[in-house]
Amino acid sequence: MTIDDDNVDLTALADGLLGGSEWEVWLIAHPDAAAEVAMMRRVRALVMQLRSFEVVVPEDFEARVLARVRTNTTLLDLLELSFSSVGRAFLDVLDLAFGLLPTSRAPSA
Numbered sequence: 001m002t003i004d005d006d007n008v009d010l011t012a013l014a015d016g017l018l019g020g021s022e023w024e025v026w027l028i029a030h031p032d033a034a035a036e037v038a039m040m041r042r043v044r045a046l047v048m049q050l051r052s053f054e055v056v057v058p059e060d061f062e063a064r065v066l067a068r069v070r071t072n073t074t075l076l077d078l079l080e081l082s083f084s085s086v087g088r089a090f091l092d093v094l095d096l097a098f099g100l101l102p103t104s105r106a107p108s109a
Contacts, residue, residue: 008033014040042076043069068098 012018013027014037027034047062058064069076079093 010037010040013037014044039069039073039076040066042080046076046079065094065098 008026009018010033013023013033027037043062043066047057047065050057065079069079
């Protein structure tokens with residue numbers, strides 16, 4: 001994919017599959033796309049941290065969280081704050097707010 005393409009794959013940018021100074025310049029020129037990529041990266045980081053607790057999440061979990069966060073970006077800030085300060089509390093917040101986690105989780109250590 002080149003920068004001249006009309007349909008840039010934002011997921012590839014967020015995942016780092018597309019990168020380099022030319023893509024950084026493109027993101028600066030497209031602030032809405034840059035905000036979306038930044039949000040995708042933040043959600044991906046949260047999901048990776050969640051998986052580090054050995055919690056089994058549904059296959060579409062990341063996409064569902066991203067869809068919710070798109071409607072209210074403050075929610076992402078709250079999730080990050082909850083997760084960084086109280087790891088297991090983050091799981092409870094997700095359970096209560098989204099009902100996205102399966103009913104069986106790995107036991108707490």
